[in-house]
Amino acid sequence: MTLKPDGAFTQPATEFDFSVPVKTSAAFSAGQSDLIDQARAVLELEANGILSISDRLGAEFERAIELLLQCPGKVVVTGMGKSGHIANKIAATLASTGTPAFFVHPAELRHGDFGMLEERDIVVALSSSGETQEIKQVLDSIKRLGLKLISLTGNLDSSLAKASDVVLDVAVDREACPLNLAPTSSTTAALAMGDAIALVLMSQKGFEKEDFARSHPGGNLGKQLLSVSDVMRSGMQVPAVGLSADHSIVLEEVDQKRLGFTTVVDDEGRIEGIITDGDLRRSLVRFGVDVFTKTASELMTKNPKTISSDCLAVAALKLMEKHSIADLLILDEQQRPIGLIDLKDLLKAGLI
Numbered sequence: 001m002t003l004k005p006d007g008a009f010t011q012p013a014t015e016f017d018f019s020v021p022v023k024t025s026a027a028f029s030a031g032q033s034d035l036i037d038q039a040r041a042v043l044e045l046e047a048n049g050i051l052s053i054s055d056r057l058g059a060e061f062e063r064a065i066e067l068l069l070q071c072p073g074k075v076v077v078t079g080m081g082k083s084g085h086i087a088n089k090i091a092a093t094l095a096s097t098g099t100p101a102f103f104v105h106p107a108e109l110r111h112g113d114f115g116m117l118e119e120r121d122i123v124v125a126l127s128s129s130g131e132t133q134e135i136k137q138v139l140d141s142i143k144r145l146g147l148k149l150i151s152l153t154g155n156l157d158s159s160l161a162k163a164s165d166v167v168l169d170v171a172v173d174r175e176a177c178p179l180n181l182a183p184t185s186s187t188t189a190a191l192a193m194g195d196a197i198a199l200v201l202m203s204q205k206g207f208e209k210e211d212f213a214r215s216h217p218g219g220n221l222g223k224q225l226l227s228v229s230d231v232m233r234s235g236m237q238v239p240a241v242g243l244s245a246d247h248s249i250v251l252e253e254v255d256q257k258r259l260g261f262t263t264v265v266d267d268e269g270r271i272e273g274i275i276t277d278g279d280l281r282r283s284l285v286r287f288g289v290d291v292f293t294k295t296a297s298e299l300m301t302k303n304p305k306t307i308s309s310d311c312l313a314v315a316a317l318k319l320m321e322k323h324s325i326a327d328l329l330i331l332d333e334q335q336r337p338i339g340l341i342d343l344k345d346l347l348k349a350g351l352i
Contacts, residue, residue, distance in 0.1 A: 042176040042184070049172035049185035050192045056169050057196075064150050064166045065200055068099065071148075073120030075101035078109065080134045082183040083126040083190065090124070090194030097198050098207035106134040114141060124150045128170070128186045130158020139163045152190050168193055223350050228316050229309040231349045232330050232339035240265050240337060243272060245296040250275055259327060259342065264300040269336040271329065273300030306331045309339065316341050317351055 068075060075094055079087030087103055094101035104113050106125075117123070123142050127135050130153040142149055143163065151164040154171035161167045170193050176184035239257035241250055241264055253262040254277065261276040275296060283291050283299050291299075306329045307316050316328050320343065330339035346352050 045174065045176040046185045046188040049189040052172060053170050053189050053193060060166055060168055061196075064168060064197065065204065067122060067148055067150065067166060068197070068201055069204055071120070071122045073100075073118050073122070075099055075122050075124060076117055076147075077101060077103050077124045077126070078106045078135070078138075079126035080106050080132045082187050083128060083132070086187050086191045086194065087124070087126045089191060090126075090198065093195060093198045094201070097202040098205045098211060099198065099201050106132075106138055109138045109141070110134075114138075114145075117145060117147065119146050122148045122150065124152070125160060125164075126152045126190055127158070127160050128154045128183065128190070130155035130160035132160070135160055152193055154186060224312070224314055226313040226349060226351070227309070228307055228311050228313055228330055228341060229339075231313050231345045231351075232309065232341050233345065234330075234339040238329075238337050238340055239263060240269075241275075241296050242267070243295065243297040247292045247294055247299070250296055250299065251280070254280070259340070261327060263304075263329065263337045264296045265337065268334075271304070271306070271331060271335050271337055272297070273302045274304035274329070275300045304329055307341075313341070313346060313349060313351055317346050320346075 075091070077087045077091040077094070078084070084103075084105060091101040091103040102116075104116060109117075125135055130151070136159050139149075139159065148166075149164045150166045150168065151160045152168045152170050153160050154169070155161060156167060156169060156171075170186065170189045172185040172189050174180050175182060175186060176188075237257070239253050239259060239262035241253050241262050243264060243266060245253075245264075250262060254260065254275070261274055263271060264273040264275060266272050273296075279299055279301055283294065287294060305319060305323055305325060307319060309330050309332075320326065320328055320341075326343045328341045329337050330341065332338045343352065
């Protein structure tokens with residue numbers, strides 16, 4: 001390390017020069033472009049690592065998907081160190097996209113956690129070198145239990161690869177680390193391969209938005225995927241009067257259902273219009289005392305805002321905000337009111 005006249009320290013260059021002078025505040029601005037260039041180099045190296053494993057996809061990947069689709073049990077993902085962190089995330093992604101999975105630390109497998117595994121499970125093991133000691137020590141036990149083993153490794157001649165039923169090549173040319181030591185490009189490549197596995201399985205299983213919402217019931221993602229049918233009121237909670245209902249019947253229905261409105265339907269139950277508190281006030285101004293002789297068909301507003309029950313609840317919220325309304329009707333295919341959504345329902349569901 002040397003001290004330059006401007007007060008900056010410089011490190012000796014490595015094979016891949018990430019040396020960044022430690023600058024004073026006055027000199028920092030001039031060095032910002034160096035920081036960006038180095039960050040960009042990291043991202044490009046990791047992106048190239050992903051592209052390289054993409055080019056090597058083939059029959060082994062198809063075989064892995066086939067085994068996982070046929071798995072009657074769970075997918076057990078394991079890995080040590082940085083690979084363990086990646087394995088944990090892969091297990092979580094699998095579980096949230098329709099493939100039951102969990103992570104087990106390889107060292108814990110040798111101390112009782114093998115009891116979590118059953119003959120119908122599949123093990124997915126991650127090791128860049130394929131020679132991680134903790135992984136090698138459980139290979140015999142995995143095979144004795146008769147479990148299928150899928151490995152993600154960068155060494156196709158390793159102990160792990162030779163013991164596996166399917167080997168997915170996640171080798172990269174170099175790490176993004178300037179010393180080419182810290183797992184960076186290799187862990188990114190393994191994570192991307194795990195995502196590819198999970199999302200291909202998701203597609204093959206026909207995993208839909210509704211399934212995703214069920215696996216995320218307490219999170220914001222789940223809330224965003226709630227459907228109208230999940231939060232709507234239905235049955236007798238939907239106010240309704242006939243076209244010929246007189247003013248008193250309309251008032252009674254609005255008062256009893258306590259929503260500030262009632263639907264107006266024909267003899268077949270199809271929607272014809274809606275009468276709100278505002279409609280009743282305006283009709284009193286318009287008709288005077290004659291309002292009490294008017295029927296629902298004369299008091300209603302036609303073409304109320306509606307939505308289908310299979311739409312997302314967030315879509316209902318956007319429609320209500322757009323038109324500044326507090327309630328939205330849900331119709332069936334025959335245009336009959338089968339439910340409604342009130343802003344309070346969306347508030348209760350956590351969408352507001």
